[in-house]
Amino acid sequence: MDQIILQILNGLDKGSAYALIALGLTLIFGTLGVVNFAHGALFMLGAFCTVTLSRMLSLSHEVVDETRTDFLGNPLKVDVPYLYDIFGETTGAAIIDWAVPLSILFSIPIMILIGIAMERGLIKHFYKRPHADQILVTFGLAIVLQEIIKYYFGANQIPTPAPEAFVGSFDFGAAIGFDPNAIIYPYWRIVYFFFAMTLIAGVFAFLQFTTFGMVVRAGMADRETVQLLGINIDRRFTIMFGIAAAVAGLAGVMYTPIVSPNYHMGMDFLVISFVVVVVGGMGSLPGAVLAGFVLGILESFASMREIIELLPGINQVVIYLAAILILLTRPRGLLGRKGVMED
């Protein structure tokens, strides 16, 4: 029982990451119809916003400490962050410690700008081009973005810990009457789950309850009619792209303490995010979120020892197997609309 609850928690946690990435992708791919292979790169850029901010906060000057030596036997140069000089050591250290949450504010404008620049500068010209061309251009862009990051940050993973306050685990089990340590879950992952839920709710509310959202939804359904009404749908689609980029970026920002970022992390998520969007059904935002959670939970259960022993390798293939079964029983995924990217 405790194992099952634990894996449900895990599934919700994994699912929230999948859902968040798929949500941004489905705004662009499922609804604007652009096969965006650069979406993983946006997720990665978000994570590197965190790395950049944390490096900026830790900008340092060197102080020579004569009492210690470095690896070559010379006097050790110790880096002292400027923040220590400005705010004193305690406050300075606390600010650096909170780099990840602070990055949320830092990354939103940056990611929106990147998204808008991407749409205006590149994607705009590809709405009417074949999907094949969209794949080539966005894949090229993804590689370029990735290589730029690699050039400046290297290929190794960069540790970006959560603030001290979120280190450690919450004992769920004890709270609901199990033995201590039976069901524990790290604070930061709980934060991630609630963050994802809030962001998803925010995007839905935005599309559902604002005039802007209504126009965009109408434009997704029938772009030409909306344009005939004299509404500039292009500009709104640009903004949607910015929002999608910001959602992907925020997913990346908050993910950094869970998996230390490297330049390749976007590609690792690319395949799974496409699978989630399509399994959810093209053109459906709730579908993408639902599929994210379904696949997340399935993956968690498949990684249980008892199940792997029963079916070796199931943990490797469960997502793909589920995708195949879902697509064969439900032709347009879980909640897909007819006629979107079916030809």
Added chain:
Amino acid sequence: MLGLDKKDFTLLLIVSALVLLAPLLLNPFPEGSAMAQFNAGYPDLMQRFVIFGIFAIGFNILFGLTGYLSFGHAAFLGAGSYAGMWMLKLLSMNVIPAIIFSTLIAGAISFLIGWISLRRSGIYFSILTLAFAQMAFVLAASVLTPITGGETGLQPALSDPRILPEFLGGGSVTADGNIPKPSLFGIEMTASSEVAVGNWLWTLNWGYYLSGFMMLVAFYIAIRIFRSPFGLMLKAVKSNQQRMSYTGLNTRPYMLACFVISGMYAGLAGGLMAAMDPQVGAERMQWTASGEVVLMTILGGVGTLIGPVLGAGLIKYFENIFSKINKATLEVWFGVFPDWMTDLMVTIVYPFIGKGWHLTLGLMFMAVVIFLPGGLVEGGQKIAKLFSRKKEPETPGGEAKPAE
């Protein structure tokens, strides 16, 4: 000629000439010169050019004609390779059984996957093929290790049976105690002759010419398919499936046949890869490998005959030539300039070569798709137009473009 019209026959002749003369054409720079770095006329890369050419031609029969974007074609390449390798291990080092068996196995597997995946169209089809291929990849790399050699891959070993008689390539061990090499009735695939003219050096390699011949056969069959009623039906599938069924045509067997043919091309390519370089790694089946053939085809020109081969060549050229340029090479190239300028040039160029070859590749993808919509073939046509005096009559209605 050969059942082709004049234009297609000319194309086939040109491609044959290119394949035949590739060892010369790809080595335009003399040995030892600074530009020799850009020579691509060595057996391994030439083999890769034609083998990936076969893979891309086959993929294009599916994607170019029917518009069905398979994102799992690498599974057939990998299956073909494993099948071929098992033939090399069990039967003989003769490449013929390996090539035949790999094509058949890939055909059988693509029949199964196609039969299921073709129930859906568009992006749903793409994801189904992707899912099958990814399953094949992860299983091959882990639980199927006894069959596939896992992540390390499958290679011939001294202990393999190779049951056929010696003159057919059988036998576990050579006289000098080594693993025999893949061969064609005694001619080893690595055997080469070298021709030196001045400082130019050309390597004529048996393996390359066998692969090149197979590519020509594959190319020829592809032309025939493009020009056949079957090819016409596949174009009809791409254009309007609804009309097709109301015209009394069953799209399913057409699609399935096309998928299987395409899968067999991939299997042939896989078998040849195993025969040229006896080692099969699971990553041959990964989605990145499936994506690579998609990119090759788009880069060269979807639905064109020669485009996929050009796309395959370009990507493999970048992967193998640009990745090998290092800082020391650059310093030699720019060494003629004053020191400060050498440093400057090296600093500017360095991010794009060696470990930065991905960056150059990404930029090239973007440049091609932005400036040459329709791929390299279209670029070639544009250049040809610039040079031809004859002005094409403008047809406002749009004459249907022949699939070139």
Added chain:
Amino acid sequence: MGILEVKGVGKRFGGLQALSEVNLSVKENTVHAIIGPNGAGKSTLLNCLVGKLIPDTGSVMFDGQSVLGRSPHEINQMGISRVFQTPEIFGDLTVMENVMIPCFAKRDGSFELNAISPTRKHGDIRDMAEQMLIDVNMQDKRNMQASSMSRGDKRRLEMAMCLVQKPRLLLLDEPTAGMARADTNNTIDLLKEINETRDITMAIIEHDMHVVFSLAQRITVLAQGTPLVEETPDNIKGHPKVREAYLGEAQV
């Protein structure tokens, strides 16, 4: 016995009874029109005839054989062709290729793996298609890309693609929708000629009563999913039930 016999056909979409107890008999070599107000179930009925939809109840017999449960391509092979409201053609292909495809379907059946023989070597198919293009007066457009033609030409092409198969029953879904008067008259003449010279039975859905009365020998009026009357054109004119159904919508 008609060539097409529809008996007691019913079809339900969720809460909506789109068709109920539809009976229809189309006699060989006649033109039979199906009319009715919007939402009367005309298109649903047509879709049931060609295998796009499967009715919940009843039977559809074509030339003594049931079409129910057969897929569209099988029904076409039985001899039923369909012209759509918006022309369904192979837009990426040339006009000639568009006409050759149904020729292959007629000659080789629903699937034939002709993967190696060059298309241009199939002289019989070429001749068939060539003749058809002459018949519909499109031979000068044979190398044009189909999607680049005018709507009228596209419809003519679609008609040619159906006729070249020499169907026994041709189903037409509003063949003159959106046409100018002159084109409509041309179409009427074309269809008349087809009916008379080629022995092709036609069932036609049409809003334009001018077309209906110029062509049809029998008319079925459909309202709310059930046939109201089946009569000759003369008897339909001024039929009280029909007036009631159209509520003045008809341009009689």
Added chain:
Amino acid sequence: MSKLNLTRRGALKAGAAAGAGLALPTYLSAAGHAGFTNAPGDSSVTLGFNVPQTGPYADEGADELRAFELAVEHLNGGGDGGMLNTFSSKALDGTGILGRKVEYVTGDTQTKPDAARASARSMIEKDGAIMISGGSSSGVAVAVQALCQEAGVIFMAGLTHSNDTTGKDKKANGFRHFFNSYMSGAALAPILANNYGTDRKAYHLTADYNWGYTTEEAVRTSTEAMGWETVAAVKTPLAQTDFSSYIAPVLNSGADVLVLNHYGGNMVNSLTNAVQFGLRAAEANGKNFEIVVPLYSRLMAKGAGENVAGIFGSTNWHWSLPDEGSQTFTRSFGTKYGFPPSQAAHTCYVQTLLYADAVSRAGSFNPCAVAEALEGFEFDGLGNGPTLYRAEDHQCFKDVLVVKGKENPDNEFDLLEIVEVTPAAQVTYDASIFGGDLGSCNPGA
């Protein structure tokens, strides 16, 4: 038709500078060449350094490349000479190899066996490389080793830790200086028993591929021999990045030690996740919960950050080793590049020197002569103390380091502290236990 013969290539390369005029076509025949693949000309010899330059191991590859460049510099008499000064064999004198200037070509393995072989083949076929070295995974090492055997050149493995490389997949033309899974297990087990006691219950998470299997096997066998019990061993996908669903059940499984048979990104992520789940701070069976990482590298420790503090593992070499060879190498490398070398860099540097030395001692570039010179070769002064290149499986036997993540590192390189230097004798095993067959050396041509 002659067989593959690239002897002329080297000569052409060397002669090109002189600018020979247009000659008539020359058809080369099998007769009249040196009898082995890519025999170098009189003035220079080309080595091929095949390292991951793209993909997740690109940083490790870059470090290997630095080491190769340094080795070439030292072989050609440049720099401070590095370990040439401490190496027990004195055959090398800074004049290249057998009087030929050492040149090199580089390539990208992408950490994929296929790409690595393509790259190595181009070095052999196009550039005339006579030795291939480098690499950062066992899959790549096994694939390239087989290629070198087939082509008739020497392969000096870079970082490869699986037993297979010199076990079931060993080849006569291939040599490994790096240690392996078996040695890790043998070195770690006693230290673990000393620190954590002999009645521990272990939970293994194992990367689902060949290296993971051999490492799990090695650690299990050696810890179980010390009295530990293995509660469970779960395989994790190689591509996994978030290990939460594998880590979550550990604490409640009855185990009190978690062994992470992961390398590279897998290890960084699983360790980070494990610490996040509070395993470091937890107690189980009345003992402190512990984590063990069988194979450590400094670059991985850097990626995992402060999570490595106090965690045991083994490593081939570390820059803080006090012996003269290690210190000399760290100094030359650090002076040139500004940071200390990684274990991957060390093994690549040493392999290059060992190859050059073997050629010099053999007096020939012929792979069979070189192999003979390396087989059974005993040396010292290259770090890790006295070392034997065992003839039976071409595996080096030397001291293995057991290390622990530092609690309070002084600087960003000072991440591991050496707990114990396990003597070579303790990790030596019988050459036949992993099966496989060396075959006979292949000079190619």
